[in-house]
Amino acid sequence: MPGAIAQGLIWGIMAIGVYITYKVLDFSDLTVDGTMATGGAVCVMLMLNGTNVWVALLCAVFAGMIAGLMTGLFHTAMGIPPILSGILTQLSLYSINLAIMEFKANQGISVTKYPLIVSQRNVRQMSINNPIFKTLIILAVLIGLLYWFFGTEIGCSLRATGANEAMSRAQGINTSIAKIIGLMIANGIVALSSALLSHYQGFVDVNMGRGAIVIGLAAVIISDVLFGKIFRNFALKLVAVAIGAVIYYIVIQIVLWLGLNTNLLKLLSALIVAVFLAIPYWKAKLDARNTGKGA
Amino acid sequence: MLDLKNICKTFNAKTVNQKVALNGITLHMDDGDFVTVIGGNGAGKSTMLNAIAGVFPVDSGRIIIDGTDVTGLPEHRRASLLGRVFQDPMTGTAATMQIEENLALAARRGEKRTLKIGITREERNVYREKLATLGLGLEDRMTAKVGLLSGGQRQALTLLMATIKKPKLLLLDEHTAALDPHTAAKVLTLSEQIVTENKIMTLMVTHNMRDAIRYGNRLIMMNEGRIILDISGEEKKNLTIEMLMDAFAQASGETFANDRILLS
Ligand SMILES: Nc1ncnc2c1ncn2[C@@H]1O[C@H](COP(=O)(O)OP(=O)(O)OP(=O)(O)O)[C@@H](O)[C@H]1O
Ligand SMILES: [Mg+2]
Numbered sequence: 001m002p003g004a005i006a007q008g009l010i011w012g013i014m015a016i017g018v019y020i021t022y023k024v025l026d027f028s029d030l031t032v033d034g035t036m037a038t039g040g041a042v043c044v045m046l047m048l049n050g051t052n053v054w055v056a057l058l059c060a061v062f063a064g065m066i067a068g069l070m071t072g073l074f075h076t077a078m079g080i081p082p083i084l085s086g087i088l089t090q091l092s093l094y095s096i097n098l099a100i101m102e103f104k105a106n107q108g109i110s111v112t113k114y115p116l117i118v119s120q121r122n123v124r125q126m127s128i129n130n131p132i133f134k135t136l137i138i139l140a141v142l143i144g145l146l147y148w149f150f151g152t153e154i155g156c157s158l159r160a161t162g163a164n165e166a167m168s169r170a171q172g173i174n175t176s177i178a179k180i181i182g183l184m185i186a187n188g189i190v191a192l193s194s195a196l197l198s199h200y201q202g203f204v205d206v207n208m209g210r211g212a213i214v215i216g217l218a219a220v221i222i223s224d225v226l227f228g229k230i231f232r233n234f235a236l237k238l239v240a241v242a243i244g245a246v247i248y249y250i251v252i253q254i255v256l257w258l259g260l261n262t263n264l265l266k267l268l269s270a271l272i273v274a275v276f277l278a279i280p281y282w283k284a285k286l287d288a289r290n291t292g293k294g295a
Numbered sequence: 296m297l298d299l300k301n302i303c304k305t306f307n308a309k310t311v312n313q314k315v316a317l318n319g320i321t322l323h324m325d326d327g328d329f330v331t332v333i334g335g336n337g338a339g340k341s342t343m344l345n346a347i348a349g350v351f352p353v354d355s356g357r358i359i360i361d362g363t364d365v366t367g368l369p370e371h372r373r374a375s376l377l378g379r380v381f382q383d384p385m386t387g388t389a390a391t392m393q394i395e396e397n398l399a400l401a402a403r404r405g406e407k408r409t410l411k412i413g414i415t416r417e418e419r420n421v422y423r424e425k426l427a428t429l430g431l432g433l434e435d436r437m438t439a440k441v442g443l444l445s446g447g448q449r450q451a452l453t454l455l456m457a458t459i460k461k462p463k464l465l466l467l468d469e470h471t472a473a474l475d476p477h478t479a480a481k482v483l484t485l486s487e488q489i490v491t492e493n494k495i496m497t498l499m500v501t502h503n504m505r506d507a508i509r510y511g512n513r514l515i516m517m518n519e520g521r522i523i524l525d526i527s528g529e530e531k532k533n534l535t536i537e538m539l540m541d542a543f544a545q546a547s548g549e550t551f552a553n554d555r556i557l558l559s
Contacts, residue, residue, distance in 0.1 A: 079474075143417060151410070151413050152413055153403060153408035153409060153413050154400065154408050154409065156408075156413035156414075159392060159396075160389050160392065163389035163390060163391045163392055164385075164386070164388065165389065167386060167387055167389055168371075168400075169374065170348070170370070170374055170379050170387070171401055171404045172371050172374035172404040172405045172406075174369075244518075266381045
């Protein structure tokens, strides 16, 4: 169970990135499936080559931001629809990630030789080295920063772009720039999560981001269902998303205990997310039918 | 001052759906002019306003607002010169943001947005006063999401947003058409009040002939992408609906057709 919580928290960071694109910017960004491996690849490879851990982490975030920039340019400068823009970057990232990892599908990094920020080994330890504790601190700082940023003039223009693009342009906002900034921030956050995940598990795998968008959406949806009505404040909403990711991992853990084949996990996740995405649609349809009857 | 010089715009050029929406529009407006615009369905009224705002590029002609040639500028770069209120109350505001946040966005129109806080305490006080002038009680709901407001409240708010930073030109495109008659009248009165108090140059499209005659100092009528009638001063004050209908028939050789036109 502590393992599920630690993993959930790390994926919660990624889910916050998904929340920014999906909810704030209203942009379904599939880049994240690629970025969720890029961050780890950059961080691990740099560390294996002797770079300081914090510098490596910063470079990972930077790499994620470039991925976001790429998707943003596909969309705004080349007129490609959001989903396709993300898919194109995601596909390119597969090659890029392999290239970063010196064309190996995975690269290990040992906690005994390298100063990893978080590690699976310490998950039951009652000390500041516990990955749960450390990830919580990182989450708190991240949420604080985002809360500040989305309250600034630039942050407000990003939120406005997601809420109503035509109105934003009428108010003088360059919505293309706003989307690019949002995508860069979101993918930077996803890359941070990716780097931490590679530390946590002690390796980076080119496939580790596959389906990340679905996990992110699951976390966002769980948070919406459980806390949507009570958490109105932006910072609390982000907290809820992180909790959503933890709940997702706990549920997955339980399902695995109950004997589900690991290979079927992605199918299960996808179906659950599909159903939850459908709920608002079904509800609207049902309401329409009921009012139709009433009239 | 506004100068439209021979503006042409064809949608879907060289296809079967080709549609000449603006066919050589030339219009000069002086500062303080309040021009009402009427015309049948598809006459090109919205297209003219959208062309001024830069929603799409025009095919030919020049658009000069207050001495600045904006013809080639993207929409967001001319926003500082313009205030806009749209027909659909949903279009002018960000539903998921607070009333005060919407105002703060509008107050920064045309300014460089920085990492300074998006809304300051002093601003809030200013907004509270401005909202109070609307007489809708919105000053007590400044942190409410705009999505919770009624259509009329949203249009009033959009109007305030459009003028909170005085624009060189205010564009109103049937901004009361989606409202019930009572609310429409209220928003219209409010519009006139704001326009005359601040002496804002205004182009107002309406499908209500009586409103077109009653408001503003000048009236233009459009048909098939052209301005076919331009009446101002004393002549406008003495206009009647019948005279407008006759003028339309004479200028276009057809009878006036707009399924939403209000003659009353
Ligand atoms: N984006 C567009 N693409 C294609 N055709 C368009 C577009 N916008 C407007 N048109 C066409 O251009 C013509 C003028 O439209 P416009 O919306 O300016 O009319 P209007 O005078 O505002 O009419 P209404 O009173 O119905 O609002 C119409 O034939 C319309 O179908
Ligand atoms: Mg129109």
